[in-house]
Amino acid sequence: GESVGLHLPTLSVQEGDNSIINCAYSNSASDYFIWYKQESGKGPQFIIDIRSNMDKRQGQRVTVLLNKTVKHLSLQIAATQPGDSAVYFCAGGLPGSSYKLIFGSGTRLLVRP
Amino acid sequence: GAVVSQHPSWVICKSGTSVKIECRSLDFQATTMFWYRQFPKQSLMLMATSNEGSKATYEQGVEKDKFLINHASLTLSTLTVTSAHPEDSSFYICSARPGDISLNQPQHFGDGTRLSIL
Numbered sequence: 642g643e644s645v646g647l648h649l650p651t652l653s654v655q656e657g658d659n660s661i662i663n664c665a666y667s668n669s670a671s672d673y674f675i676w677y678k679q680e681s682g683k684g685p686q687f688i689i690d691i692r693s694n695m696d697k698r699q700g701q702r703v704t705v706l707l708n709k710t711v712k713h714l715s716l717q718i719a720a721t722q723p724g725d726s727a728v729y730f731c732a733g734g735l736p737g738s739s740y741k742l743i744f745g746s747g748t749r750l751l752v753r754p
Numbered sequence: 755g756a757v758v759s760q761h762p763s764w765v766i767c768k769s770g771t772s773v774k775i776e777c778r779s780l781d782f783q784a785t786t787m788f789w790y791r792q793f794p795k796q797s798l799m800l801m802a803t804s805n806e807g808s809k810a811t812y813e814q815g816v817e818k819d820k821f822l823i824n825h826a827s828l829t830l831s832t833l834t835v836t837s838a839h840p841e842d843s844s845f846y847i848c849s850a851r852p853g854d855i856s857l858n859q860p861q862h863f864g865d866g867t868r869l870s871i872l
Contacts, residue, residue, distance in 0.1 A: 675860050684760070684847050684863035685798070730797060739786050739811065740851075742861060744798045 653751040660718040662748045664731035667712060673734035675742065676705060676716045678727045685730060688716070718750075726752045755781050758850050760864030768872055769840060775833045775867045777848030783828035784850035788861060789821070792845040804831040838871045845869075 654660045666674075672693040677685035691698045691705045691714070698705050704717040718725055728749050732742040757780040765773055777787055785806045790798040802823055803811040810823035820842075822834040831850075835842050845868050849861035 677863075682866070682868075684758075684849075684865045687860045687862060690860050739788075739803045739805075741788065741800055741803060743800075746797045 650746070651749045651751065653753060654721050655753050656721060656723060658721055660716075660721045660725070660750060662716045662718075662729050662731075662750065664714050664716075664745050665712060666714070666731075666733050666745075668733060668735065668743070669712070670735055671733035671743070672736055673740070674705070674707060674714050675732045675734070676703075677730045677732065678725075679730060679747075680727045688729075721750075721752050723752050723754065726750055756852055756862040757781050758848065758862045758864040760848055760867055762867055763865060764868045764870075766870045766872065767838065770837055771871075773835045773838055773869060775835075775846055775848070775869075777831045777833070777850065777864055779829045779850040779852070779862075782850075782852040784831075784852060785828060787825060787831040787848055787850045789823060789831075789833050790847045790849070792847060792866070794845075798847060801833075806831075835869065838869070840871045843869055843871045 675690040676688040678688050679685045689700045689703050689705050691707050696707050702719045707714045728747045730747045731745045734740050734742055759778045759780050761776045787804040789801045791801050792798050800813050801816045804823045804825040806825045806828050812818050825831040845866050847863055847866040849863045851859050851861045
């Protein structure tokens, strides 16, 4: 069925360390994936996206890896900072008339000072 | 760029009242906007896809008569929660996507509306 899920509900990391947030998806039809960051009381903020014809994409301090064989993607945050503390969602895009997104359950990232 | 504004950010009203939430794309045109609902510590659940100039497409289980959606222009979609009851209390979030709907592009989100029904 359609689902995008996450392995860990909470991730605690030391400030300055790298963070890796994982996500699994089940729908092979998903051809586009996005990572969002959501702070308390706010809407999701776009971080980075990747299309299914790629296996890696880098942004500023973030890298997304896509493994289509095992239907898994991850978000790597380098040198994690206190401001990175938030809930992170992956979302998969489904081809169709509106390209709607299916969101995963989210991972809360806690950065220890 | 790609700023989405949602209003109001917070509303408290009595049971039985209808509440309208606005979603505006400020610096781009959006033929498609989306409405989500989010419960505490949970993920976003897509309620409906709002299409400019045509009827909204609702997800399974979402009552069309309960959640009225209007997308009258390329920059504005509204969600009206009719005859709201306490179980409708939630965080409602809209999003919009610039450009052609056939293209994979990220949705940009408003900051949500926290609705509390007494």
